[in-house]
Amino acid sequence: MNPAGTIDPPEAAPAALDGFEGMPLRVKAVSKSFAGNRVLTDVSLEAVPGEIHLLIGPNGAGKSTLFNVMTGVHRADGGEVRLADARIDRLRTVQVARRGVSRTFQNLQLFSDLTVLENLLVAEHASRRRAVRRRSRDGQAMLRDLIDGLGLGAVADKRPADLSFGERRFVEIARALASRPRVLLMDEPAAGLSFGDRARLKEMLRQVRASGVTTVLVEHDMRFAMSLGDTATVLAAGRCIFQGTPADAQRSEEVRREYLG
Amino acid sequence: MDKYLQFLISGIALGSVYSLVSLGITLAFRTTGVLNFAQGSFVMVSGLTFITLRDDMPLIPLLLLVIALGVLLGAVVERIAIAPARHLTHESLVIITIGLAEVLRGLALLTFGDRTKYTDSFVAWRPLHVAGATVSMQTLFVVLGAVVAVVVTLLALERTRLGRALRASAMDSDMSILCGVSPKMVTFVTLGVAGGLAAIAGSLLAPVTGMGFESGLDLAIKGLFAAVLGGLGSLKGALWGGMTFGLLEAFALFAVPTYSVSITLGLVVLLLVVRPQGLTSGTGARVGAL
Amino acid sequence: MDRLTLPLVRRRNRDITGLAVVAVFVFALPFAVADDGTLRLFILAGTYVVIATGLQMCFGYAGLLNLGIPAFAAVGAYTYAILGRDGTNPWVAVLCAVLAAALVAAVLGVLVLRLRALYFAIAAFGLVLIADNIISAWTDVTDGAEGMIGVPQLSLGDLLLGSTEGTYYLMWAFAIAVLLLSLLVRHSAYGRSVLAVRDSEVASAAFGVPVRRRLLEMFVLSGAVAGLGGALYAHDITVISPKAFGVELLLLVTVVVVVGGKDTIWGVLVGAAAVVLLQNEILPAVFASGNIELVVFGGILVVAMILAPTGVVGLIREAVQLASSRVGRGRRAEPAGEPSRETEESHA
Numbered sequence: 068m069n070p071a072g073t074i075d076p077p078e079a080a081p082a083a084l085d086g087f088e089g090m091p092l093r094v095k096a097v098s099k100s101f102a103g104n105r106v107l108t109d110v111s112l113e114a115v116p117g118e119i120h121l122l123i124g125p126n127g128a129g130k131s132t133l134f135n136v137m138t139g140v141h142r143a144d145g146g147e148v149r150l151a152d153a154r155i156d157r158l159r160t161v162q163v164a165r166r167g168v169s170r171t172f173q174n175l176q177l178f179s180d181l182t183v184l185e186n187l188l189v190a191e192h193a194s195r196r197r198a199v200r201r202r203s204r205d206g207q208a209m210l211r212d213l214i215d216g217l218g219l220g221a222v223a224d225k226r227p228a229d230l231s232f233g234e235r236r237f238v239e240i241a242r243a244l245a246s247r248p249r250v251l252l253m254d255e256p257a258a259g260l261s262f263g264d265r266a267r268l269k270e271m272l273r274q275v276r277a278s279g280v281t282t283v284l285v286e287h288d289m290r291f292a293m294s295l296g297d298t299a300t301v302l303a304a305g306r307c308i309f310q311g312t313p314a315d316a317q318r319s320e321e322v323r324r325e326y327l328g
Numbered sequence: 329m330d331k332y333l334q335f336l337i338s339g340i341a342l343g344s345v346y347s348l349v350s351l352g353i354t355l356a357f358r359t360t361g362v363l364n365f366a367q368g369s370f371v372m373v374s375g376l377t378f379i380t381l382r383d384d385m386p387l388i389p390l391l392l393l394v395i396a397l398g399v400l401l402g403a404v405v406e407r408i409a410i411a412p413a414r415h416l417t418h419e420s421l422v423i424i425t426i427g428l429a430e431v432l433r434g435l436a437l438l439t440f441g442d443r444t445k446y447t448d449s450f451v452a453w454r455p456l457h458v459a460g461a462t463v464s465m466q467t468l469f470v471v472l473g474a475v476v477a478v479v480v481t482l483l484a485l486e487r488t489r490l491g492r493a494l495r496a497s498a499m500d501s502d503m504s505i506l507c508g509v510s511p512k513m514v515t516f517v518t519l520g521v522a523g524g525l526a527a528i529a530g531s532l533l534a535p536v537t538g539m540g541f542e543s544g545l546d547l548a549i550k551g552l553f554a555a556v557l558g559g560l561g562s563l564k565g566a567l568w569g570g571m572t573f574g575l576l577e578a579f580a581l582f583a584v585p586t587y588s589v590s591i592t593l594g595l596v597v598l599l600l601v602v603r604p605q606g607l608t609s610g611t612g613a614r615v616g617a618l
Numbered sequence: 619m620d621r622l623t624l625p626l627v628r629r630r631n632r633d634i635t636g637l638a639v640v641a642v643f644v645f646a647l648p649f650a651v652a653d654d655g656t657l658r659l660f661i662l663a664g665t666y667v668v669i670a671t672g673l674q675m676c677f678g679y680a681g682l683l684n685l686g687i688p689a690f691a692a693v694g695a696y697t698y699a700i701l702g703r704d705g706t707n708p709w710v711a712v713l714c715a716v717l718a719a720a721l722v723a724a725v726l727g728v729l730v731l732r733l734r735a736l737y738f739a740i741a742a743f744g745l746v747l748i749a750d751n752i753i754s755a756w757t758d759v760t761d762g763a764e765g766m767i768g769v770p771q772l773s774l775g776d777l778l779l780g781s782t783e784g785t786y787y788l789m790w791a792f793a794i795a796v797l798l799l800s801l802l803v804r805h806s807a808y809g810r811s812v813l814a815v816r817d818s819e820v821a822s823a824a825f826g827v828p829v830r831r832r833l834l835e836m837f838v839l840s841g842a843v844a845g846l847g848g849a850l851y852a853h854d855i856t857v858i859s860p861k862a863f864g865v866e867l868l869l870l871v872t873v874v875v876v877v878g879g880k881d882t883i884w885g886v887l888v889g890a891a892a893v894v895l896l897q898n899e900i901l902p903a904v905f906a907s908g909n910i911e912l913v914v915f916g917g918i919l920v921v922a923m924i925l926a927p928t929g930v931v932g933l934i935r936e937a938v939q940l941a942s943s944r945v946g947r948g949r950r951a952e953p954a955g956e957p958s959r960e961t962e963e964s965h966a
Contacts, residue, residue, distance in 0.1 A: 138824060160823040169825070176821035178814045180881075184626065189814045192807050193826030207622050214622075224625040246825055363736050365743070412924045419683045420923050422739055423872060426685075427919030430869050434912025442909075545865055549747050552740045560737070586755040590748045597741055601729050604737075 086209065087278035089116025090151045090167065090249040097136055097146035097156075099129075106132045109146070110307055112283075112300045114250070119272060119282045121292050121313060124302035125325065130285045131173060133302070134252050138170055139163040150250065164193060169248030171239045173255050173285075177227045183238050184223045187213065190245040213241045216271055233264040240271065250281045257291050269295060293317065301325075330460030335582040336575075341467045341536075343574025344474035347567045348529040349551030350558060351478060352522035354566035357555070358498040359518045361418065362410055365425040368548025369432035370523050374398045375530030375539035376440045379447040387450055395527045402523020406516050414515075429548060436541040444540035470532045477528045478567065481521065485563075494518060546589075550577070553596045559606025568607050630805035633883070637797055640887065644790045648783055657786050659894055661854060664789035666890040669847035669867070670874040671796045671883065676840035678880035679809060680833055681816035682738065686726075686745030687844045687871055692753060692863035693719045694845025695852040696760055702770040702852075709772060712849045719845020720838050727837040731830060746868060753860040765859030769852045785854050792850055796843055797883045803839075804882070812836055866912070870897070873915050877922045879929025888930050 092114040099107040107129045114120040122130050135141045137148050139160040148156040155163050169190070178186050191206050214223055217237040227235050240256055253272075257265050265288075272295055275282055286292040292299075292313070299316045301309040303325040309316055316322050349367055356364045378394045385393070409424055416424075449466040456463045485491035496504040497514040505511060530539065537543075550573065558569020576595055580588035600606070648657060669691055676684040694715040701711040730741045754763035761767075771780040772788060779788045803809040814822040815832045823829050852858050870893055878889025893915075901910060926933050 140820070160820075161826055161828050164824050164826040172821065172824075176818045176824075178817040178821065180813050180817055181810060182625075184622065185810050185813075188623075188807065189810050189822070189827065190825040192811070211622055223622075242825070363740070409920050409924070416923070416927060418736055419677075419681070419739065420927055422683060422736070423876060424920050424923045426869070426872070427916045427923065430865070430912050430916030431920070432916075433865075434909065434914075434916060437909050437912060438907065546747070549740075549744050553744060556737055556740055587751060589751040590755075593744045593748055597729055597744070600733060600737065600741075604733060 084209070084212065084244070084274050084278040084280075087247055087275070087280050088249060089279040089281040091115050092137070092168075092250045092281055092283065093149045094133070094137065095147050095149070097133065097143045097148065099132055099136055099141060099143050105305055107136070107143075107305045110302065110305070111146075112307070112310065114281045114283050115298075116249075116281045117276060117279045118297040119276050119284055119295050121296035121299040121316075122283055122285045122302065123287075123289075123292060123299060123316075127304075128302040129305040130302055131254060134170060134254055134283075134285070137163075137252060138168060164246070167194075167247070167249035168252065169243040169246050169250070170252040171243045171254055171256055173258070175227075175235055175239050177235060177238055177242070179227050182224050182226055183219055183230070183241075184210070184214070186227075186238055186242050187245040190242045191247075194245075194247040209247070210245060213244055216267075216274070217241050218267060233260050236260060237264070237268075240268070244271075244275065248280060251275060251283070253282065253284045253286075255285055255287055257286060257288050265291060289317075331582075333459055333461040335578045337461055337463055337467065338581070339575035339578030340571070341470050341574070342577050343571035344471045345529055345533050345570075346550060346554040346573045346577075347570030348474050348477060348525050348532075349547060350554040350566040350570040350573075351481065351563065352525040352529075353551055353555040354558070354560060354563060355481075355494075355525075356518050356522045358561055358563070359494050360410070360515045362421050362425065362515075362519075363418070363552070363560075364519075364522060365422060365548055365552065366405065366429040366432060367522060367526055367551050368546065369429040369436075369544035370398060370401060370526035371530040371533070371547050371551075372539055372541065372544035373401065373432050373436055373530070374527035375534040375543070376436055376445060376541075378531045378534050379445045379539055380440065382447045391528075391531055394531050395524050398523040398525075398527025398530070399520045400523070402519040402521070402526070403516060405523070406519035410515060410519065411512060429544060433541055433544055436544070440541060442541060444538045444543075446538040447535050449535045464536075466532075466535045470536065473528060473532045477525060481525065482563065490517060549593070553593055557596050557599060557606055559608045562608050565606055565608040572607060626805065630801070633801050633805065634798075637794065637801060637883070640797075641794045644794065645787075648786060654782050657782050659898055661782070661786050661789050662898070663890045663894040664786075664793040665847060665851050665854065666871065666874055666893060667793040667886055668789070668796050668850060669844050670871045670878075670886050670890060671793075671800050672840040672843035672847065673871055673875050674880055674883070674886050675800050675803060675843065676836050677875060678882070678885070679804065679812045679816065680836035681735075682833060682837060682840075683735075684742050684837060684840050685739055685868060686742035686749075687840065688863040688865075688867040689745040689749035690719045690723060690841040690844035691848030691851070691867065692749045692860070693722050693841075694848030695858050695863065696753065696766070696848075697845070698849035698852045699766050699769040699858055700759060703766075703768060708770055708853070711770075712772065712846070712853075715849035716842050716846050719848070720842035723838040723841025724834070727834045727841075731833050731837060746863075746865060750860045750864060753863075763860055765857055765861075767857045769856040769858060771853050771856065779853075780856075789850055789854065792846060796846070797886070799843075800883050800886075869912070869915050869919065873919050873922070875929075876919060876927075877929055879931030881928065882931055885929045885931040892930075 094110060094112045097107055097110045110133060112120065122133065124130055132141065136143045136156065139158050139162065143156055147154055150166055150168065155166060178189065181189070187210050191210060214220055217240065219234060219237055219241060222230055222234055227238065230238065236256060243251060257268055260268060269291070272282065284292065284296065296313045299311065299313045300307060301316055301322050308325055309319050309322050349371060353364055353367045356362055374394050374397065377397060378390065381390055405428060409428055413421055413424055449464065450469050451465055453465045455465060485495055493504065493509045494514055494517065496507065497509055497511065554569045554573035555566055556569070557573055558565030558567070573592070573596065577588060577592045580591040584591055647660065651657065669687065673684060673687050676682045697718040698711045698715040701714055702708050726745065730738055733741060753760045771778065773779050777784065779785060811822065811827045812832055814827055815829050819829050874886060874889035874893050877892055878887065879885025897911065901914060
């Protein structure tokens with residue numbers, strides 16, 4: 068039985084991605100307003116290495132904004148974000164990225180004039196600047212694993228415009244992983260994916276978790292999220308209304324009211 | 329004292345012309361997203377037409393004719409060069425308008441020759457003398473003409489149905505489409521209006537500075553800088569930008585005449601660096617902080 | 619472990635080989651064609667290639683419409699001419715010309731790249747007017763609007779490179795070098811980051827690419843290359859004036875890049891050939907009036923931008939792709955690009 072209370076078919080322990088490691092991400096009392104509109108109020112969460120931390124809530128709850136604050140796209144009005152013990156909320160996006168925080172975008176932001184492989188290479192290049200203790204394999208092997216693991220082998224030399232929607236989603240995800248992130252922020256990666264693609268994504272995320280990377284997953288698809296998540300933070304109208312296991316989240320009265328009800 | 333008054337007067341006169349040019353540019357930009365690098369050429373072509381026909385026609389009909397031709401020019405340009413390119417990037421449209429500007433410049437060269445042409449003022453009255461400064465009649469006409477043109481345009485935007493449609497499209501083009509405003513029509517009308525405004529500017533300016541096929545570039549760049557200075561995207565900004573640019577230029581002409589162009593443009597760039605959104609709050613110029 | 623990047627390496631090698639072929643052709647041409655007139659056409663084409671590559675790298679790779687390119691060419695030309703006339707070794711003068719253009723681009727870039735894309739285009743356009751003004755007004759140094767004569771020429775030891783053949787080889791040696799530079803930039807990790815910035819500033823920042831610095835670097839590079847072109851032009855003609863670096867040059871260089879294709883060096887070569895032929899062979903033959911250039915090239919720019927935004931090279935590429943995909947490559951289960959209709963609901 069996994070935390071969501073459903074039974075998954077028995078499977079071998081997922082192979083971990085080599086050379087990855089995670090770092091804790093702590094968000095403390097973050098608030099953000101835009102032109103007088105309060106989008107985030109006093110939001111805190113702690114994402115831990117080797118776990119998938121769900122970030123769920125209705126549309127407009129502030130999830131993407133929180134990602135933007137975490138990655139330096141917006142500056143929080145109050146509160147702080149820490150990667151391990153270092154504050155990152157005052158850093159620019161480029162600096163946050165160089166510290167090992169990777170993300171996917173809800174509305175795909177692929178490099179449209181570069182091939183799939185080139186998209187990954189751009190991200191992989193960034194990771195070379197960090198002093199990440201690599202274990203056995205080198206960057207190319209890692210990219211090979213990512214490409215194969217997400218079924219992109221046949222299209223590695225094509226541009227995003229020539230790909231199917233599912234393939235484009237996977238490129239976005241592969242790119243986020245290509246930089247060997249310590250923290251992986253995923254913004255609705257399963258949206259619009261076919262059943263088969265969803266299974267493949269699930270498998271990849273399990274590998275990521277097994278590697279020790281810290282993952283924060285925003286997801287609308289409850290079944291998908293619950294089957295993967297280890298902890299959940301529920302946002303509604305910019306506030307945290309629940310934190311705990313996914314199973315408890317489903318049972319919580321408040322969450323039901325705000326979101327599922 | 330009179331020196332400063334003189335430079336103030338020329339500043340206002342220049343500012344009036346630039347306000348007209350900048351208004352045409354900003355209007356087109358706000359409603360269609362097209363940055364018309366050919367606006368200066370519109371002015372130049374209209375001005376040259378005005379000068380050429382001056383001896384053949386009385387003033388008022390000539391002005392009306394030139395304005396009508398200006399509107400026609402804007403509309404034609406929109407149909408053949410802008411409408412087919414709606415789906416392209418902003419940079420591509422800029423390149424297209426630059427191409428247009430050069431076509432007009434070349435046509436002017438072929439039609440009107442390579443010399444600057446001159447004409448008389450609207451009326452042959454003697455200049456005024458005010459507190460030690462001289463104000464030529466044409467200068468007065470320039471300022472008055474610009475004011476009238478701007479007021480009429482703004483009123484038309486406020487009061488007429490067409491004007492409201494243009495404003496709606498500028499504010500929210502998706503919504504206005506839902507309300508039945510056709511974006512193609514908006515672009516068409518806007519470029520026509522821009523052409524008309526350019527024609528007025530050209531006619532007012534022609535007696536003062538003369539017009540030649542080279543005049544368009546100068547006016548285009550200055551008009552664009554003026555529009556940007558005002559904060560591209562706000563009509564109020566276009567006027568403020570035009571006026572300020574005119575005063576800056578008058579100051580530069582007064583202080584360092586041979587380098588006036590560089591100083592004026594340079595000052596605008598510096599101003600934008602300090603305040604990227606321009607003088608008024610338009611759509612703003614700064615890249616997001618990445 | 620290079621199997622993964624094999625397609626990339628192959629593309630780069632293919633381009634380099636192609637350039638080598640061009641180099642051989644260029645080297646051999648004077649042996650086949652002794653006619654001065656033809657060589658002069660090639661020299662002109664080479665000048666356009668150098669200057670247009672500056673625009674191509676900036677616009678094609680970084681998406682920056684550097685309309686100020688003629689101004690940087692002017693900085694290069696005048697730096698070379700002024701230093702050369704004062705007795706500096708012409709090769710040193712060329713180097714200084716490139717550095718001067720780069721420096722001006724760096725200073726201006728820092729100011730102007732803070733502005734949004736369209737504001738940047740306007741500011742860059744203004745540089746043309748500013749350069750013309752400064753050159754015309756600073757008569758002590760530049761001899762003013764009338765132009766500067768007596769510009770010294772480059773030489774290799776005892777061999778004066780001022781002859782038609784000498785200038786031909788000089789111009790094309792640099793043209794090939796500049797094309798090679800553009801090629802190497804494109805096929806490198808650096809170049810990938812530049813294209814990434816053009817495609818999505820948000821995503822490239824999110825993956826560690828210093829966006830503003832990249833744009834500045836490409837702007838400076840384009841200015842430096844244009845400056846080189848200006849200096850070579852000064853060597854060639856030995857007479858320079860502000861008129862040579864005005865909107866006409868911008869128009870021609872833009873036509874080269876747009877008609878040829880802004881994405882690759884092949885576009886620049888094709889575009890330069892087309893422009894030189896049109897300007898010097900076709901137009902004079904068809905039209906009696908010498909003043910038709912502006913209308914024709916302006917019109918071409920408009921039409922090309924509307925009908926073929928990727929240029930001739932882009933069209934050829936699309937045609938090839940269309941042909942090869944019709945020869946039955948793998949098809950997909952779902953139409954390209956649409957989200958799947960299989961959602962949780964259908965598998966409840």
